[in-house]
Amino acid sequence: MTRLASVHRVPMRHPADMAGIEALFAARAVDPAHIVAILGKTEGNGCVNDFTRAYAVSALATMLAAHLGTTPAVVAERVAMVMSGGTEGGLAPHFILFAVTETDAAPTGALAIGTAFTPEFRPEELGRMAQVEATAAAVRAAMADAGISSVADVHYVQVKCPLLTSERIAEAEVRGATVATHDTYRSMGLSRGASALGVALALGEVAAETLSDAVIGEDFRLWSGVASASAGVELTRNEIVVLGNSAAWAGGLRIAHDVMQDGIDFPAIQRALSAAGLAAPGQLTEDQRGRLAALLAKAEPSSTGRIRGNRHIMNDDSDINATRHARALVGGVAAAATGRTDLFISGGAEHQGPDGGGPVAVIVES
Known part of the structure; x- marks a missing residue:
């Protein structure tokens, strides 16, 4: 079978x-x-x-x-x-x-899916190497679950990761443990960053000797081109979904990816679509839109405060969080490329693509 x-x-x-x-x-x-x-x-x-x-x-x-x-x-x-x-x-x-x-159908070299879970994390492990290493192990397990042997066949790794709350911080300190940050919002970025570096480590995108607690959330020269991490209060472990193509799987679905260099990198989205079989000079046609099973992308405001030389205010808006601005921006660019708005655009791209950019993946029915 x-x-x-x-x-x-x-x-x-x-x-x-x-x-x-x-x-x-x-x-x-x-x-x-x-x-x-x-x-x-x-x-x-x-x-x-x-x-x-x-x-x-x-x-x-x-x-x-x-x-x-x-x-x-x-x-x-x-x-x-x-x-x-x-x-x-x-x-x-x-x-x-x-x-x-x-x-009973013969394999066609199609979309493959694998899942895995890390053990539960203690608060003091979030945003640190313990989370990186546990995530890397889970990514390897998810690849094995999907029957994907080559990292070149992995096109998207979705991670759901925990964050710190005041209660979780207090619980750690009662035990004499220290946490990576007391800023609960910053803990989201550190958890996403550690998770993304775990993906990068598992896939050989970064070398183990370049990683330490000190680089997480700081050295953004280290990143994954396929990781997408989303932090939430609803869990205390990492949940990993690996999506790739495998010669052992059947069906007409295929996945491809590219990396957006900034929030308006329309050509990167087009390259991903083209690699999956949906080439178009502009927005997808109605027929092509029907074949697009999913678009998944990361969004992040650049730390420089600029996009191609022009100033943006995403990081300076005290009323609306920067990641919310970034989701809206990248969502609009992706909608323009696809003609659809039901798109999985996730904010917070620490170590997920270059500064101000992020991975984009598309799943297409042939």
Whole structure:
């Protein structure tokens, strides 16, 4: 038997809206037992207190548990549920379901999916080498799960990682432990950065001897071209989803990626689309839009405060967080390229692509 991946993009009216997923189950388009991962863009602020992520995970786990005859806790242990908060600008809230089945069809060299989980982290491990190394091990395990042997065949690694809260910091200090930061918002960036460097370490994008606690969140010359990390309050471990192509998998889905050098790098998106079979001189045609199963990208304001020489104010706005500006900017550029707004644009790209840029991946039906 050959493994076959399927991808289903489902709109959401609110973070706990399960109607679209339930409709897929009712139509037998997806068997809930075959779901291995769910990504979601929820309409919160994407910051420390964005509980739309936890709300969505709770609703998903409860709904799947009812279908599978188990408990939400068991579902959460088995299915990677990665919610990314923030749908600024024109971005549309949505879920992306990844399912894996077996088929008698011959392998075609298609989309392959693997998942893995790190152990639970103690607060003092977040944003430090312990998180880097545990993430690298989990990425290697997810590659093995997907049957991907070559790092060249990995095109996107989604990581959901924890953050520090005041309560978690206090718990560590009671034990005499020190944490990487007392700034809970900064802890999001450090956790994302450590997770991204873990991906880079696993895939050989950075050398082990270049890594230490000191470079995390500081030396942005070190980065991964395929990592996408999203931090949230709803978990205390890293959940990893590896997406690539494998000669051992069947089906018509393929994934390709590129790296945006800045937030308006339209050509990088076009190169990724073209590599996956959707070449277009401008915006995708209606037929091409129908073949686009998912677009996944990172967004980050440049630390220089400039884009191609022109000043931006993303880092200076005290009312709206910089990552929210960046999501809206990159979301608009990606929407212009694809003609769609249900796009997985995640903010906070520490060590995920070059400063001010980030990886972009597309999944396309041939």
